[in-house]
Each structure stands twice: as C-alpha cells, then as structure tokens.
Amino acid sequence: MPLWSPSASPDGKVTRATGGRVRVLTGEDTCALHKLLEADPVGNTSVAAALQQRGTAGLSKGRQSALLLGIDAAEPGDGPAPELVSACWLGSNIIPVGANATTAQHFGRAARALRRRVSSIYGRSEAVLSLFEATGWSNHREVRAEQPLMVMYQEPEMRPLPGVRRSRPEEFDAVEQACAAMFTEELGFSPYDHGASQYRERIRGLIQAGHSLIAVDPETRQITFKAEFGSVTDQAVQVQGVWVNPKWRGRGLAAPGMAAVVNYGLSLAPRVSLYVNAYNIPAIRAYERVGFQHAGTYATVLF
Known part of the structure; x- marks a missing residue:
C-alpha cells in the first residue's frame, strides 16, 4: 500500500x-x-x-x-x-x-x-x-475474519473485582507499560511501530477522560488488571485493552474485573460492548459469565 x-x-x-x-x-x-x-x-x-x-x-x-x-x-x-x-x-x-x-x-x-x-x-x-x-x-500483517461482537445492557449479577478504579495521571508510566504489554501480546508487534508519541498521547487522553480503569495490588503496587473505554458515546461504550498481569493469571480476575468495568461503563451509556478474537475461548467464556451477549461478528485487517 x-x-x-x-x-x-x-x-x-x-x-x-x-x-x-x-x-x-x-x-x-x-x-x-x-x-x-x-x-x-x-x-x-x-x-x-x-x-x-x-x-x-x-x-x-x-x-x-x-x-x-x-x-x-x-x-x-x-x-x-x-x-x-x-x-x-x-x-x-x-x-x-x-x-x-x-x-x-x-x-x-x-x-x-x-x-x-x-x-x-x-x-x-x-x-x-x-x-x-x-x-x-x-x-x-494479518486478517482476523471472525471476532464476536458482544454487548451488555444491565449490571452483572456477579460480584465485581474490588479495587477497580480510574487510573491517575501520576500512574501514567505504569499504565503505559501495561497497555504496551497487552498490545504486543495481542497483536504480535509493538504499539510504538505506528508512532510512539501518538500512542502515549492516546493513553494520556484516556487517563484524563477517566476512561482508563485499573486494579492495583496493595503490596507490590503493580497493576493486576486493566481495561479502557476506547470509544464513548451517549448510546454505547466500547471496551478495549482488557488485560490481566501474567503474574496474576489463573486467579479468576478477568470475569470480576470485567464486571467492575461494565458497572462503570453503564454509568456512561446504556450499552457496554467489546469484540474479541474467536480463538480466544477463555476470554469469550469469561465475558459470557459476566453476562455479555453476542451481537454479531467483527473482522479486523492489521497492517
């Protein structure tokens, strides 16, 4: 191209x-x-x-x-x-x-x-x-032809993960590291390949808007869970960047973490949506446990 x-x-x-x-x-x-x-x-x-x-x-x-x-x-x-x-x-x-x-x-x-x-x-x-x-x-780079689009209209019945909150400006460095780790793991290349300054400004903007959510381990002060609202309108919010720190995986943080994200998202709009790769069965099952319903199929072509 x-x-x-x-x-x-x-x-x-x-x-x-x-x-x-x-x-x-x-x-x-x-x-x-x-x-x-x-x-x-x-x-x-x-x-x-x-x-x-x-x-x-x-x-x-x-x-x-x-x-x-x-x-x-x-x-x-x-x-x-x-x-x-x-x-x-x-x-x-x-x-x-x-x-x-x-x-x-x-x-x-x-x-x-x-x-x-x-x-x-x-x-x-x-x-x-x-x-x-x-x-x-x-x-x-890749064609991801099948990505379930999922949506929720009501608060989850499961108990949300305690401590999920909006990230703060002084936590930018830690949030950036978590976002970059998630991006690289998910897409297979660094987010900085498309421009480091733009990527950092995007993260700063999410933090300033209150659209970056994290949970922090009280002992190590490391981010254990994070997600962002990548797009927000009066009608819907779209969640992106859901990530559990590898050191805390296997402890059941994903579903209750997402329950907390949905609760916050529903304070902004009547719908909370996301899309996920079809091959990521554990993530899909976690979202279904929270209460997400399928609303069609997305596709992504990456360059």
Whole structure:
C-alpha cells in the first residue's frame, strides 16, 4: 500500500475510482451521518465517538486528517437531500458504516485510489472483508475474519473485582507499560511501530477522560488488571485493552474485573460492548459469565 498522495482533490479521485458511486461527505451530511450511525449504536461506536469529537462529517484541517465517504440511495428520497445509505471513516483506520458487501467494495476502491497508509480496517465482518478485497492491498500483517461482537445492557449479577478504579495521571508510566504489554501480546508487534508519541498521547487522553480503569495490588503496587473505554458515546461504550498481569493469571480476575468495568461503563451509556478474537475461548467464556451477549461478528485487517 503506497503512501497517500496529496496531489489531487480527494473528491476527484473518489469519483473516478468508483464511477461516481462514492462521494466525500461535507458538513451538510452531518445530520444524515448521525442518523445512519444511530441505526447500529453497538457496531458503530468508534465512528460515532470520532464524529462527536470532530463535530462535522466534512473535511477537517490537516493534510492527513480523516475523510468521511458516503453512498446515497440509488433512488432519491422525498426530502431535499439525498438519503445516505452507507458511509466509511477513512483515517489511520478504515471503518465501514452501514455497508454491505457491495457498497463496501466501492469504499475499498475509493481507499485504494486515495493511497492512504492505514494501520487497520475493522468493523462488521462482511463489510470489512469485502472492502479489504477491493483495495487489492497485499502488505497486511494479518486478517482476523471472525471476532464476536458482544454487548451488555444491565449490571452483572456477579460480584465485581474490588479495587477497580480510574487510573491517575501520576500512574501514567505504569499504565503505559501495561497497555504496551497487552498490545504486543495481542497483536504480535509493538504499539510504538505506528508512532510512539501518538500512542502515549492516546493513553494520556484516556487517563484524563477517566476512561482508563485499573486494579492495583496493595503490596507490590503493580497493576493486576486493566481495561479502557476506547470509544464513548451517549448510546454505547466500547471496551478495549482488557488485560490481566501474567503474574496474576489463573486467579479468576478477568470475569470480576470485567464486571467492575461494565458497572462503570453503564454509568456512561446504556450499552457496554467489546469484540474479541474467536480463538480466544477463555476470554469469550469469561465475558459470557459476566453476562455479555453476542451481537454479531467483527473482522479486523492489521497492517
């Protein structure tokens, strides 16, 4: 996958690559995009959170800032504006929204034409795999085609792990080490490969927002359990980075730790979701014991 080329308008590139089927969204599309995201609050949490922070579906400043692409209904609706039927976030990650296999192919062609360097493609499985195939990109690290998406709407019945709390700014170094250990173990490469400063700022932001949760051993002061809310909206929060310190594994911390995370998450939104690799059977069983229910399948392509 080549580096992004800024030499031409993204609108022209997208139009030519997709025969006019895909367009770059503008600020006037913001309300329509919100409506599309609300149709699947669990599946679209990350894009909804990004849009909430960004404030508009239109282009933001910066040569490599994220674009939002859209596809309108083939037949015009009754209103003055076209009906947005699917969309795609295209930044350091690519995330299809409301896309099926066919519309995702159009987004893949647009992404190929825009020549963006991305770290992943993720979202609902059918759309992600179809989009990735259409890009023709072959430099990916791994395709994780089956990742159960799970959700909870109510507090767990099991007793939460005592001591789970928001991490503090002065604990940044310890939290960073735990996050990096989890990332490397989970993905097989260092998070710093995609930019150390950006990764550290991301962790600082989670801590400052109160979205980094940890449990600390009172004797050693080491983090024994951690998780983050990677995306937070009024409709849902998405948990990421669930990790039990290897020294404390096998002591039954995962499920009660997640029970504590869910309790806190439900104070922020009516739904708490996560996705997990299908081969990670122990994690899936732990989430099911907490009370998570299956809500579809995600896929992730890693670069």
